[in-house]
Amino acid sequence: MEFSENKPIYLQIADGIAEKILGGDLKEGDRILSVRELGAELGVNPNTAMRSYEKLTMDGVIYNQRGIGYFVADGAREIVLRNMRADFIQNEVPVIKRKMELLQLKVSDLGL
Amino acid sequence: MEFSENKPIYLQIADGIAEKILGGDLKEGDRILSVRELGAELGVNPNTAMRSYEKLTMDGVIYNQRGIGYFVADGAREIVLRNMRADFIQNEVPVIKRKMELLQLKVSDLGL
């Protein structure tokens, strides 16, 4: 996996997991990789993987069973969907809108 | 002027100037504020203002006349427009697109 520059790696990882949940690759109750495994797989420091899990835990998307591992929480998909939608519509869409006006681009120019 | 958190101030300043050029508030050949003036006006260290000017100079948007000041370059508006459009379409639009699919949002949901 490659990471973009502008965004913290741990957030990019968290987003990646969230998207897997959204896409159904990870289902509620599934166990996810340990921080060590994930770190190794992504070529990333376990600390970094840990921060991703902390973030997702805070959001209620995953939870930890001590000594066992991390699991996808009940209702995780709903939470992710709701959070991402809210963030997208509240924070991103206005910026996009403004930029399109500034650049005199129409929706049709975007190929959406 | 107030600055958002996630983006370096000097880039926000540079963007602000670029947008002024785009909007016609600054025209080719116009002298822009000295680093000291700009710093004072924005409540920012002159060094920080300087970094903004460095960035814009690199982009070919402004140029320096030694001992005199910075001026809006010929063709600056074109450059800004081109750069911003390219960035938007190459980097942002794909992300937007992907996110919309993921979140099952249609263009009509965005209110653009």
Added chain:
Amino acid sequence: MEFSENKPIYLQIADGIAEKILGGDLKEGDRILSVRELGAELGVNPNTAMRSYEKLTMDGVIYNQRGIGYFVADGAREIVLRNMRADFIQNEVPVIKRKMELLQLKVSDLGL
């Protein structure tokens, strides 16, 4: 290390690193000193070292891994060689040529 007067220190540092790459003292993939280490070693402010690294990064000669450090980029030697040669031949040689004519010096007078 001592620095000459007429050229910014940060550029002299950058050139020094480029020459190390050229000479093979630094190879692709090598980690280079952190800005603090380099600053300490050269008796220079870390910010100044940082500016050197910014310059080299822009040239594609080194790259950064966040939180880890700077590394010599793939193809760095080629880039350095190409850039320095181009600069020398385009900018310096014509001046040399002109001066030699003006001063009525022959190549043999130079002891090259």
Added chain:
Amino acid sequence: MEFSENKPIYLQIADGIAEKILGGDLKEGDRILSVRELGAELGVNPNTAMRSYEKLTMDGVIYNQRGIGYFVADGAREIVLRNMRADFIQNEVPVIKRKMELLQLKVSDLGL
């Protein structure tokens, strides 16, 4: 006239005059432009032109007759030739030599 970035304008102007003397365009005893005239011709602040004349005066290449103007000094051509040659051979040639080694360029590559 256009000026390069790395060298003070006033020195570039002084060099230009020195070269005219070297090339015979200006002869000993010739009156040269007033600082105002020169400034106007080159699109440069008279102060800047003045600094050029100060430099040349210091070198003994021109001299001033108060209220009348500046004139090319006796022996100016010799002085210029001697100074430029000394500077070139002592300061520039060694640098050129070193760079050529570094870049693995031969004299024949230079097209001199």
Added chain:
DNA sequence: GTGGTCTAGACCACC
């Protein structure tokens, strides 16, 4: 530990 940004203040050459 790493780099990145920012401030405050200084000095300098140049116009």
Added chain:
DNA sequence: GTGGTCTAGACCACA
């Protein structure tokens, strides 16, 4: 007056 460079020191996010 202008920009350019540099120092000292701070704070922060990130790995």
